[in-house]
Amino acid sequence: MGLLVAMRLSRRTKLISAAAVAVIVTALAWYLASPLFIVTGGQEAPPTGFSTVIATGSFVDGEPGHHAEGQVSLLSDGTSYVIRFANFSVTNGPDIDVFLAKGPRVALGDVNLGSVKVTEGSSNYGVPAGVNPQEFAYVVIWCVPFSVQFGYAALSFA
Numbered sequence: 001m002g003l004l005v006a007m008r009l010s011r012r013t014k015l016i017s018a019a020a021v022a023v024i025v026t027a028l029a030w031y032l033a034s035p036l037f038i039v040t041g042g043q044e045a046p047p048t049g050f051s052t053v054i055a056t057g058s059f060v061d062g063e064p065g066h067h068a069e070g071q072v073s074l075l076s077d078g079t080s081y082v083i084r085f086a087n088f089s090v091t092n093g094p095d096i097d098v099f100l101a102k103g104p105r106v107a108l109g110d111v112n113l114g115s116v117k118v119t120e121g122s123s124n125y126g127v128p129a130g131v132n133p134q135e136f137a138y139v140v141i142w143c144v145p146f147s148v149q150f151g152y153a154a155l156s157f158a
Contacts, residue, residue, distance in 0.1 A: 071086045084122070
C-alpha cells in the first residue's frame with residue numbers, strides 16, 4: 001500500500017511540475033511573441049519651432065527578422081535638439097528603445113532617447129540637454145533585454 005501511495009504522489013508531482021513548466025513556457029512565449037502581432041500607430045506633430053534640419057537619414061532593417069523603414073531627421077530650434085521619425089515602421093518587440101549611437105549597434109556611451117513611441121507613424125524624441133548629437137552618426141532601434149538591433153539609420157549631416 002505504501003508503494004501505491006508513493007506512485008500516486010509521484011504521478012501527482014510530475015503532473016504539477018509539467019503544468020508549472022507549461023504555464024512558464026506559455027508566459028515566456030507570449031512575452032516574446034505578442035509584440036510581433038501588436039502594431040501601435042500614431043502621428044505626432046512635428047515639434048513647433050524646430051525648423052533647422054541638422055541631419056537626415058533613412059532606416060534600414062536590422063538583424064534578420066527585424067524590419068525598419070522610414071525617415072529620421074535631427075532638428076534644432078537653436079538651443080536644443082529633437083530626433084523626428086516620419087513614415088516610420090518597425091517590427092515590434094519587447095522593450096525596444098531609440099538610441100543615438102556612434103555605430104550601427106548600441107555600445108557603451110551611446111544615448112538612450114527612450115522607448116519607441118509608435119511602431120507605425122511619426123514621432124519625436126528629445127535629445128537630453130548637454131548631449132551633442134553631432135557626435136553620433138546613427139539612430140538605432142534596439143531591443144534592450146536581448147541586445148538585438150531592429151533597425152538603424154546613418155545620419156547625413158547638412
